[in-house]
Amino acid sequence: GGQNAGTDPNRAQAEVAKVSIDKDGSLSKGPAPEIKDSRKGGNVNILWRQDIVHYDPAVSQSSPDNTVLEMISRRLTMYRIEGDKTTLVGDLATNAGESTDGGKTWKYTLKDGIKYSDGTPIVAKDVKYAVARSFSSLYARGFPYIQTWLADSEDFGKVYPGPYEGGELSNDKVEVQGDKTIIFKFSQPRPDFPFAAALGATAPVPQAKDTKEAMDQAPITSGPYKIASHEVDKSLKLVRNENWDPATDSIRHQYVDSFTFQFGPQVGEVTDRIAASAGDDKNTASIYQAVAPERFEQVMNDPKLKQQVIDKPTTQVDLYAINNTRVTDLNVRKALLVAFPKEQARLQKGGPYQGDFATTLGSPSTLGWKKYDLPGVTDVDPKGDPEKAKKILTDAGKLGYSISLGYNQTPTGEKEGLAIAEGLTKAGFKVEKIPMQAKTFNDTRDKVSNNLDFYWSAWAADWPTGVTVYPELFDGRKIADGRPNNTHFNNADVNAEIDRILKITDSAEQGAEFNKLDKKIMESVPAVPYVYPRRQLMFGTNVGGASFDIHTVMNLTNLFLKS
Amino acid sequence: MTTADATSVPAGRSKPPVGRSPGQLAWRRFRRDKTGVISGCVVLFFFLVGLGAPLISLLYGKDPDTQYGLERPGLLSDTGIPMKPNGGIDGEFWLGLEPKLGRDVLMQLVYGIRTSLLIALVVVFIVTAVGVIIGITAGYLGGKADYFIGRVIDTLLAIPSTLFFLAFTPIALALFIAPGKEAPAWLRATALILVLSVFGWTRAARLLRGQVLSLREREFIDAARVSGASSRRIVLKELLPNLVTPILVVVTLDVPAMVTTEAALSYLGVGMVEPTPDWGRMIHTGGDYIQTVPTYLVFPGLALLIFVLAFNLLGDSVRDALDPKSHR
């Protein structure tokens, strides 16, 4: 085993800048500050193993898809990243949002001079229409937050089925005043609304141009780039949008003439190509994955190659979820936690480069996160302690407890599974190894009756507060097929706590409460915190300005060609 | 006129040896063929290694499952690459260590032979049996049965088989495996065997059908019928002994074909899964390590190459021995 590079949580915390909110709009004014040495012109190639799944911002919900969509379609708010300082600023709006009643109503004023790529100006009712549209079941795969909050119901489609069947969204919920002003009204305080407003549902759609499902291929664009051509699963070419005015945008640049996405290459190939940087590959950058686990040794130990890598923890936490409806005995769950060979497992994914060992359910990047001590839970040996775990099992009379371990049937996933199985077996568990198809892994896992006991699960906050973490992952009332509460953890106290914390309007206070909740949940060991994953991205020798965006994805907007 | 043949016996040999069966003659011819004997030995070696895997494991003192690299510090770097050069080859780990998990490569290879050979042999057995039955049915009965079987074969041949393997192995697995339970290796193997067999029989069937068709025209079949022999007897006593040669040919063609197909399926991720050692999967993983741990690709790649090569050579020699006229 190697050095555990990241057991110091403070280091992780230092790397992940906490986000602040631009309330006064000072940071929302364009143009965006220039990047040092930046140059205009040229084409950057972007490699990614698969095509963007949904091009309609209302539907898309995964990174790096959103990174790309944020380049072509602007929203009410957006994150501005400067060095290690991240601020939520107004994008189309003049600021990140104003609320005078503790978060129940949120008012936005649109900037002047904002236009779609076809040159027509963007008006407030387009934003309202976009929000209304996101209620439709056609786009049910998108983020549900704004809709849920407006309808005050998980089943928001019942309250308002969207503009195609339900007519206009009532003014009680979203009100438009003139071309510039839009007001969102909630029945409860929704302090996180400015963050939610950065999601695709607020990307404006003029009603007349709504092509419904066809928008999933040809979205309405307003960012510095627009789609020039797109071959499904093969390539995407983004070119400059001449109707984008840098003066209206405090976040984005328009350095390169175009981005050419090539979909398909697997991570190994991406590493090979960018490392070689031969021919046009020197103008190439990876967007989401770059260094294959089997290459860390080579890439990270090569001083030249290391220059071509950016490396940072993500906002994600990897857990090994325990199916709490099947593994009901706390002692067994504790034994799992104690036996779990984090280090051996992590080695399969690249050792320290995969990320630091996690001890919490939330990510250090969320507001209010703090490392806490919980004896017997946060102080376990990352190599696993089979003796201790065996003792716990023996004491509970559960020696030989059968655990069905689900893992990804990829070369790496299988090995990780084996390493874990080995550790658990040593601790006296009987392990059923269940390989699962990589592409359907999440779907299979997220079924309530998944027939599994123990499986990998990762969650990244949709914005950097606990609001999209704990209620999603540990609210027992939300257990359903396809939902992220795949531990099936259901604790009345915790549920009540969640309700309480969600009502706190002060972000910092809310964050601190979420951290306490984290500890409280961990007392029941619903899952084994695994790692706070890092991400390494590579870029060709001629690519400058490489940095991460809010999703810890390559920040396209800062990229330029050195020559 | 077949007279040229007639004289070849007395012309070739002054006194024919007593009671030497065609099989014995073929065996004599085979023994004279150096390449054949050598490749036969190599093939035999593979079989022996597969059979004696536990014994080798015992003597060598390693097993295929233990994660040496994880258990013992100092074997793997902190990203899981063997510390020693050449993939960690040393006196202890003769062919080095597997990256990441740090299992013994030699043992993985040795047990991998078992997986490959076992699956291939069972498939070949099934495929040959089915092929023989169907080939005989089509060739001997002719008419509608032949026509029908011919169309079935046409159809199967028109289906891209790898795609089907890919698509149906999961379905076949789902048939066998209870949810939430670990599928024993033999169950997976069964599913694989099933899928491989569904497509595999066509070659044997086509070849044997052709053989039976030509045999059916031979007059000794008529001779048996004139004596009142039942179809059963004709098939079992008259046809089958003459099909031994084509069956052997089919087997020598099919075994390497099945070994490589199985490896290909594992390569694509629908074959045998961890922790069952498997060449195809080793090669797939090895491809990722070609720059860091090339030995991990070289050994299984070479093993597969040698096996297929030896089997192909053996097949050639067997064919030559069985069919002296085919002397190239």
Next chain:
Amino acid sequence: MTEVAAPTKELLTASGLQMHFPVRATGLFSRKAGVVQAVDGIDLTVHEGESFGLVGESGCGKSTTGRLIARLLEPTAGTITYDGKDITHASRKQLAPIRTEIQMIFQDPYSSLNPRHTVGSIIAGPMEINGIDPPGGRQKRVRELLETVGLNPEHYNRYPHEFSGGQRQRIGIARALALQPKLIVADEPVSALDVSIQAQVVNLLQRLQRELGIAFVFIAHDLAVVRHFSQRIAVMYLGKIVEIADRVDLYGNPHHPYTHALLSSVPDADPDSEKHRERIRLTGDVPSPINPPSGCRFRTRCWKAQDICASEEPPLVQLSGATEGHRAACHFPEARQVVPE
């Protein structure tokens, strides 16, 4: 030895025997492209202990006739009566008792012996199939048979490939004899053999016929060999018998022009005989049996053909002036001496 006298009991009778093979065009929708009229209505009778010869050119249906008689083929029409029993459509079970009585010898000494069986098991095969256990055991019987056909009984355990063509043909004969048959259909048994060997086999067959009283249907295309071996001979042309007669009559006094042409085409080994033999040369080839000529099938190659030949099929009848049993199917029969007697 004298000629077998007046024919004894009728052993096998075929009447109106017909074999039409459907020919299919290959392809997905096989459609019947027509029928090969391999044998198209022939009548013949084989008597106990006699040798009945069948000659004709390639493809005229000799083998088919032989195979019909041996019940290897199911006739499309007509009847076959063996020993008074109608066996035309008898099943394998019903045929069982008859199988021991009708045997066959084949043309190709290579393909007629299973290369994977020893000589012993080849000859014992028919006994095994019919569950016959001769006194002294099958092996003893096999040795006897080997001796009968002039092979070394010690060769019991050898394989066919160790024998020459003539020897193999003897093995085939021994196999046919194994069941002590009453009738043997011999389909060109000597055609594949060398001239010097041919005589060995013909002599053997002749001996068997005379000594064991076995009736033969002897198929050949060599007129001299048939004449030597068979007492009564039928000449076939395109699936029909065109002439049938006692050998003396047939060779001495052929009625049908085709018989006539056949006889005159046979080259004689006597360089002098050529001079006074009249030569008849047929033109063209045998027409296709899929689409045979109307009326008399020989008319397309016949130098005597007239209109009636195309419209009316001549029946196989005894012609005036012919000896008893000499029948021909011709509208304009010949009556010339061909071979000086």
Next chain:
Amino acid sequence: MLVFLVRRVIGAILILLVISAITFLLFFAVPGNEVAALSCGKSCTPALIEEIKRGLGLDQPIWQQYLTYLGGIFGGRMIGDKLCEAPCFGYSFVNRQPVFDTVVDRLPVTLSLAIGAVVLFLVFGVGLGMLAALRKGKAADKIAMGFALVGGSMQIYVLAPFFLYIFVYSSDLLPRPNYVSFFDSPLDWAGGLILPWICLALIHTAYYARLTRSSMVDVLNEDFIRTVRAKGLSTREVYVKHAFRGAMTPIATILGLDIATLFAGAIITETSFSLVGVGQLAVNSVLASDLPMMMGVVMLASAAVVVANIIVDVVYAAIDPRIKVTA
């Protein structure tokens, strides 16, 4: 000839129908729930699943679904409230693209891969085989056949990483495998595919060399070659004009079968070289349980095989005049 073609085409269509029925039944025998769940998202609800199922027609009996599917191929059909134009193979569950367009879009890659490889291995394989047959028993024969044996025993998935490493990533000798349309730049097209071609050719050359050699040797043993030689033709004429003509028939037969292999093999080849053709599409759709796409790929690949076989039959008839009789 025309009759022959028509009959072959009808036969081919029948085979494709059977294949479509079998694949359809097998694929869609997978419980519908799973399928629908795949195209559901983060906020999936049972009701939504039901709706997706209805939208896909998965609530209908299977034969009804099949008929609808078939109908779509020939006449187009409505899916949801959208018209899917004929030939309609449905929409991908995953990216909602028309299956037909996607597959057709990928076809050039796989076709280019196959065509280039076929040309290479035919030229080299036949050449090597002829050489070996000519020099039968001599060193050239042994070397050629030894090479053929070793080459033929290699697997593309073993070769590919080695070749990529040796020729592309560590030396720059060959361009990185990449597909560029022939019509955009023939040079880049060939350059981008040269490495996969070489690998495929290496493996298949072996087989064709052996096949050519043995059929040449067979033909050279035939009686008519003796006649041709007795006529006084030159050695070259004997080999090239007469013997090779005869040896072409088995080569054409095997080539016909190999088209199927190439299509099936495209999966591994394209995976090994990261080329985005039908093979990758197949793998991805299988891994994502994208049934309509899988169906589409199977149908297309089968159709390609069947068409290739018809072409081979025509070629066959052109090579061997005896074939026409049976047509």
Next chain:
Amino acid sequence: MTILSVSDLKVHFSTEDGVVKAVDGLSFDLAKGKTLGIVGESGSGKSVSNLAILGLHNPKTTAISGDIRFNDQQLAGASEKAMQKLRGNGISMIFQDPLTSLSPYYTVGEQIAETYRRHTGANKSKAWNRAVEMLNKVGIPQPERRAKQYPHEFSGGMRQRAMIAIALCCDPALLIADEPTTALDVTVQAQILDLLRDLQSEFETAIILITHDMGVVAQMADDVLVMYAGRAVERGTVREVLKTPQHPYSWGLLSSIPHLGGDVDVPLVPVRGTPPSLIDPPTGCPFNPRCDYRDRVPGDRCTTERPLLAPPDGHGSACHLAAADKKLIRTDELQRLG
């Protein structure tokens, strides 16, 4: 005028089992326009010796020695190029099985024209005309149409005619016909033999006619050579050999074939035993193990001394029996057979 003279021809094949002495000291002469019939049982070396004349054996496995003079040109050991010039031009050959001996891939016309062009350098259309002319000559009706057909569209007799057309299209001085009619029916055989005879008289071609049918020889040949185990055991004019054969093997051959006019009650007299091994032939006279009269020869000459063809010219045989003895035996035998 002698156009072909073969002396002491030996053709030995090296095989895995040993050296096959297929032809072992064969000599004969052939004059212009004459027909030499070569008879003998299967494997006696008839085909092998004639293929050797044309140099069609595989030089790697075949050792050919002796003298083959064609119009004073030495053929044994001649270069492949020289032989190619001669084949189909000076010497032609036709083979037994006309179906497999014609290339199935080219039309009959093309196959004739090809030969003609090769040897005369004629242009395509001229060669084609020649092909049609030749087809006409060998009696194929509608030659223009037939020339465009493939061999499989021809009947057996027509194929053999096409073969003859190929062989004769360059007016060869010598035609070697290796069992040209064995695969044909008697009526067709008669047609072909007539045709050969007619063409021979027209072109004055010398013919070597290989056959095992005594009748064919009787009809066609001027001289006859009887071969046994790779050697000539008897030579003479057709009348001499057939009427007064001298060698016991010739006697056997003649008495083992039934005659159309023969007495059916007289049994055939076959040659005993089986043909000898060519790898390990009997010492002395190769026929001695099958010979009924070897005790008539004093001493063990038959098993130790190889008999030579004597007398060297005219009617001769290779046998140790005294001429008087032969005559005696023969008359005895004929009497016995009636």
